[in-house]
Amino acid sequence: MNMLKKLWGMLGEVDALILFKPENIFYFSNFFSSSFMYLVIPRDGVPLAVVSQLDLWAAKNELKGFSIIEAKSQEDFDKCFSKLQKDLKIKKLGFEEDFLTVSVKERLEKSSDGLNFIPASNIIKKIRSIKSRSEIEKIRKAAKIADEGMKKAIETIAPGVREYDVAAEAEYVMRKRGSGGTSFETIVASGYRSAFPHASTSGRKLVKGDLVVIDLGVRYKNYCSDITRTCTVGSPNSEQEKLFQTVLSAQQKAIGIIRPGVKGNEIDKVARELIKREGYGDFFIHSFGHGIGIEVHEHPSISSSSTDIIDAGMVFTAEPGVYLPNFGGCRIEDMILVRKRGYELLTSSPRSLH
Numbered sequence: 001m002n003m004l005k006k007l008w009g010m011l012g013e014v015d016a017l018i019l020f021k022p023e024n025i026f027y028f029s030n031f032f033s034s035s036f037m038y039l040v041i042p043r044d045g046v047p048l049a050v051v052s053q054l055d056l057w058a059a060k061n062e063l064k065g066f067s068i069i070e071a072k073s074q075e076d077f078d079k080c081f082s083k084l085q086k087d088l089k090i091k092k093l094g095f096e097e098d099f100l101t102v103s104v105k106e107r108l109e110k111s112s113d114g115l116n117f118i119p120a121s122n123i124i125k126k127i128r129s130i131k132s133r134s135e136i137e138k139i140r141k142a143a144k145i146a147d148e149g150m151k152k153a154i155e156t157i158a159p160g161v162r163e164y165d166v167a168a169e170a171e172y173v174m175r176k177r178g179s180g181g182t183s184f185e186t187i188v189a190s191g192y193r194s195a196f197p198h199a200s201t202s203g204r205k206l207v208k209g210d211l212v213v214i215d216l217g218v219r220y221k222n223y224c225s226d227i228t229r230t231c232t233v234g235s236p237n238s239e240q241e242k243l244f245q246t247v248l249s250a251q252q253k254a255i256g257i258i259r260p261g262v263k264g265n266e267i268d269k270v271a272r273e274l275i276k277r278e279g280y281g282d283f284f285i286h287s288f289g290h291g292i293g294i295e296v297h298e299h300p301s302i303s304s305s306s307t308d309i310i311d312a313g314m315v316f317t318a319e320p321g322v323y324l325p326n327f328g329g330c331r332i333e334d335m336i337l338v339r340k341r342g343y344e345l346l347t348s349s350p351r352s353l354h
């Protein structure tokens with residue numbers, strides 16, 4: 001496994017890695033479980049999965065290349081770890097410092113002897129941020145399904161239609177196209193509510209002249225998509241047009257500089273400066289974008305403080321937004337795949353207000 005080679009190259013002296021986070025387990029094993037389990041991946045030798053009875057048959061069928069150990073109780077999980085530490089002579093254990101709860105860490109400490117815990121989360125994040133060809137195909141499909149949902153959402157917009165009608169129509173179409181569920185709660189935010197960057201979807205009825213922000217995404221084979229469009233109900237007025245053109249130019253100009261070697265904060269800065277010049281500087285209150293993959297938000301970060309270095313194979317969103325209280329908001333979000341020379345857009349819904 002290519003990613004394991006990368007992992008050991010970056011993990012230094014670590015003897016083994018223990019993983020509890022479902023998304024990390026999936027990345028290294030192709031097995032997704034929401035119930036408690038862990039993987040122990042030794043630097044040398046066969047990796048192991050300790051699973052509950054609930055996951056036993058699924059794991060035996062799907063967890064290729066792993067030794068499967070069943071644990072029947074919490075004590076069992078701990079005893080297994082104790083035995084593995086001895087058998088594999090683990091002295092330095094890589095672990096997920098950004099995920100493990102205090103109580104699980106205490107259990108590991110209790111059931112082990114002379115063990116050093118080495119933080120490994122940042123290394124795993126970096127490895128996961130460079131997508132393989134097969135991951136890119138799944139993300140591409142997730143993005144296509146989201147495009148179809150967006151098309152339906154925009155078609156549904158009309159005076160008198162409720163926000164959750166729009167969300168329901170989009171989600172139905174996406175399910176029919178193979179979505180495994182939404183990657184986050186679909187946002188349809190209209191009128192004054194469009195100025196809330198993380199608005200939920202309500203029963204508000206659309207009114208002629210409203211700005212409507214639609215933000216949606218799906219999971220396809222455990223990979224996420226995320227896209228946002230902003231529309232008006234009926235024709236836009238000149239202020240709405242100016243707001244929209246500013247956000248769109250900021251997005252396009254910033255996307256234009258994407259290539260390997262650029263830093264997250266350099267991309268963010270291009271969009272932020274353009275928005276500031278147009279007088280909306282105080283109202284772009286979130287980062288320009290975020291990595292996306294097995295999780296809807298992952299490495300890298302495209303924000304004003306991010307020194308993450310962009311590289312080929314990364315997938316992230318480009319989503320500037322401006323939110324004017326009592327007027328409305330506008331966000332435009334697309335998914336970008338970084339190529340050796342430049343980038344490719346994975347989402348393709350038309351960008352227009354009406």
Ligand SMILES: [Mn+2]
Pocket residue numbers: 226290317319333
């Ligand atoms: Mn997003």
